[in-house]
Amino acid sequence: MPRYLLSLDQGTTSSRAIVFSERGEILATGQQEFTQHFPQPGWVEHDPAEIWHSTLSSARHAIAEAACAATDIAAIGITNQRETTLVWDRQTGETIYPAIVWQDRRTAEQCAALKQQAGLEQRVTEKTGLLLDPYFSASKIAWILDHVDGARQRAEQGELAFGTVDSYLLWQLTAGRSHQTDATNASRTLLFNIHTQQWDDELLAIFRVPAAMLPEVNDSVADFGRSEAELLGAEITIGGIAGDQQAALVGQACFQPGMAKSTYGTGCFMVMNTGSEALQSKNRLLTTVGYRINGETTYALEGSIFMAGATIQWIRDGLHLIDNAKDSQPLAEATGYDNPVYMVPAFAGLGAPYWDPQAKGAIMGLTRDTGIKEIVTAGLQAVCYQTRDLLEAMAEDGVKPETLRVDGGMVVNDWLMQFLSDTLAMPITRPQVTETTALGAALLAGLQVGIYDSLEELAEFWRHEREFVSQQQESVRERLYQGWLDAVERVRVQH
């Protein structure tokens, strides 16, 4: 009986594939970066063929590296950059326009015009849990239909298909036999009613998207079809799909309400399990589908920080204060936590819970003895203070995570993890397997093919590597955080 699981992790800058053992251990990895296209200011596109070919070659590489037979792979799980939008011809499988990436702001005006209609944004938020923003798929689909010759008519006649990256990969893997997505990806389109778990006619009308082009929405654990034999060397069942942040929630085994994970990469995404309740935030956090298994939806609350590791990149590549991201740790150790310098990394405005797109970044509290180490430390501390901002917003919404499990490239920084725990007054847990996104997709696929019986069984795989416990005095914690709030106040443009 084959017992390996292949996870396809299609991210924003690279495609990866990991072969996992049934115990959730990494056996082999394949990875390929691909081109980012910026045709105009604010526009971001990917070549769909590159998305597919980089995924396929990563998968082939991982299988070869694992030295296993394709027939030993019990199932494939897919996880992906979310919201990125593709439209293709159902006959040929050819896309009619490049993939419009989640970061792309070209539909800002259309979204602003919709917001002018009284009550519309509130209506959209009630149904989708999201904000009326270009970030999500709906306005991107309409843009393609409005700008590619004849596309709207062809879409209405059922000749075109829409998909997020998961659907597109599934279509390619199954040679067009399967046009499906899962509920987590559907919940990021602005077209999906997260309460009824269906595409919503009113939303389709608002965003002018024909129903004929939509994929079928399935559970995150489901029979999505089988891959064509010649692609990977055998027909393999695709058994799990989830958007990247939701897959990480699964990979971090956050299966109980109140459990949260935070991923510290370029940006930071915090996702908290809220159980069967779709909690509507009063602080503009997003309500989303955490996962859907056996027809049962588990909801989540999500908050994001635009600049997390990207702040350290800027300190390295923009200011040239350090050569490597990891050099930030000894500098912070030398500075200590009681740093009078604050950095507000509002390079792309301020996200949750401030939502001030016009705010600009600032470094404050400089004196003649300020040096490189204080500025670098302030960059790390900003990530922690912003995490606390998100938690405060969640607390105002009536929920507070009991634990925070972390992953992403920044979490190797022990100083950062300790200061995070101090700032939040909460234990921070770092797992042994930090490839939680890929792991989550593999586990979902394993559930489908019966390698695992239940989420409880999956929770047993999760092992902590280290826990960071706060040692800071309450008065110090609050004084430092108050300094951050004062700094943020000074950069805000909108209140």
Ligand code: ADP
């Ligand atoms: P992504 O998946 O978004 O590309 P990763 O999860 O690979 O990002 O994390 C990379 C980020 O982590 C980079 O922005 C880098 O600046 C940051 N980073 C890496 N190592 C450290 C470190 N030791 N201390 C602080 N930041 C780090």
